[in-house]
Amino acid sequence: MRGREIFGWLVAAGALVAFVSGYSPRGETISGPVRVVDGDSLHVGDTEVRLFGVDAFEGRQVCVRDGNPWRCGEAAANELRKLTTGAAITCDKRDTDSYGRTVAVCTDGTVDLAAELARAGLALAYRQFSDDYVDEESEAKAARRGAWAGDFTPPWDARRAGGTLPRPPPSGSGDAVSGCRGTGIKGNISKPSGERIYHVPGSSSYDETRIDEADGERWFCTEDDAIRAGWRARR
Numbered sequence: 001m002r003g004r005e006i007f008g009w010l011v012a013a014g015a016l017v018a019f020v021s022g023y024s025p026r027g028e029t030i031s032g033p034v035r036v037v038d039g040d041s042l043h044v045g046d047t048e049v050r051l052f053g054v055d056a057f058e059g060r061q062v063c064v065r066d067g068n069p070w071r072c073g074e075a076a077a078n079e080l081r082k083l084t085t086g087a088a089i090t091c092d093k094r095d096t097d098s099y100g101r102t103v104a105v106c107t108d109g110t111v112d113l114a115a116e117l118a119r120a121g122l123a124l125a126y127r128q129f130s131d132d133y134v135d136e137e138s139e140a141k142a143a144r145r146g147a148w149a150g151d152f153t154p155p156w157d158a159r160r161a162g163g164t165l166p167r168p169p170p171s172g173s174g175d176a177v178s179g180c181r182g183t184g185i186k187g188n189i190s191k192p193s194g195e196r197i198y199h200v201p202g203s204s205s206y207d208e209t210r211i212d213e214a215d216g217e218r219w220f221c222t223e224d225d226a227i228r229a230g231w232r233a234r235r
Contacts, residue, residue, distance in 0.1 A: 028093040030104060034084045038202045039076025040114070040123060041101070042084065044091055050101040052094045053130040054114040055155045056080070056123035057147065059201030060184050060221070065150035072147050073155075076122040083113050121146020124154055186211050187218035187231045197234050198226040205234065 032045020039056025042049050057063065061073035091104035106113045117123035118136035121144075125133040141148045186199045186209045198220060199206045211217045220226040223233070 028102075030091040030093065030102065031089065034087075034089050036077055036081045036084060037207075039073060039080055039117065041202055042080065042106075044089060044106070047091075048101045049091050049106065050097055050099075050103045051114045051117070051123075052103050052105050053126055053132040054118050054123040055126040056117055057152070057155050058158050061153070061155065061158050063147045063150060063152035065147075070150075072122065072152060075146070076117060079117060079120055079122050080113065083108070083111065083116055089113075119145070121148045128156075185220040185223060185226055187220055187226055187229070189215060189217050196229075196231040198223070198231040199234055203234060 030044050030047050030049065032047075035043040037043065037048075038059040040051040040054055042051075056076040057072040059073045059077060061071075062069045063072035064070070087108040089106055089108055091102070091106040093102050093104045095103040097103050114123065114133055115136050118125060118133040119140055121140035123133075125131065125137040127134070140146060185201070186206065188197050188199060188209050188211065189195070190197060199209050200223065211219060213219075218229070218231075220229070220231070
C-alpha cells in the first residue's frame with residue numbers, strides 16, 4: 001500500500017475515534033431514584049432530565065380558573081410527583097438541551113409521563129420540537145382539564161416575560177411578594193461578600209438555597225422584581 005493511502009487511512013481512523021469518543025448515544029437508557037424539580041424536569045439517578053415533547057407550566061406560574069388565580073405550575077410539579085412516587089422510572093434519551101440536561105421520554109414501564117401531563121392539562125405539546133403529544137393536548141382541551149378550564153399563558157411565553165402571569169394575590173401579610181413566598185424566586189445574600197444573587201425555581205442551586213428574611217434576604221415573584229431591588233441572576 002502506498003504511503004499516501006496509508007496516511008489517508010490513518011486520518012480516517014483518527015476521525016472515527018474522535019467521533020465515537022465524543023458521541024452520546026441517542027437511545028441511552030437512564031434509570032434510578034427520582035427527584036422532581038418542576039412539572040417537566042426531574043433528576044433520575046445522577047442525571048438531570050427534561051421531558052421530551054411537552055412544556056409544563058413554570059414552577060411559579062399562575063393561571064386563572066373560575067375567575068380566580070391558581071398555581072398551575074405547582075399543580076404540574078405535584079402531578080409529576082404523583083406519577084413518579086414509588087414507580088420504577090426509566091428514560092430513553094432523545095437529545096441534550098442548551099442547559100446540558102438530558103431530554104428524554106420517561107415511563108414507568110407502561111405510562112408515558114409527558115403524555116399524562118399533557119392529558120391532565122398541566123403541560124402543552126412542545127410543537128417547536130415535536131408533535132408527539134398533540135393528541136393528548138387536544139383531549140385535555142376538549143375535556144377542559146387542568147389549565148384548559150380557564151385562562152393561561154403558555155409556559156414559553158411566561159418564561160420570556162420572567163413572571164407568574166398573572167401574579168398571585170397577597171396572602172395575609174399585605175406584602176406584594178407574600179403570594180410568592182415559599183415558591184417564588186429566592187433572593188439570597190452571599191456571605192461574607194454581601195453580594196445579592198437570585199435563584200429561579202429549577203436552577204441547580206435553588207433547592208439548597210435557604211432564605212433568611214431577618215438577614216435581608218427576600219422572595220420575589222418575578223426576575224424583574226429581583227433586578228429592580230438590586231439582585232443579579234446566578235452565573
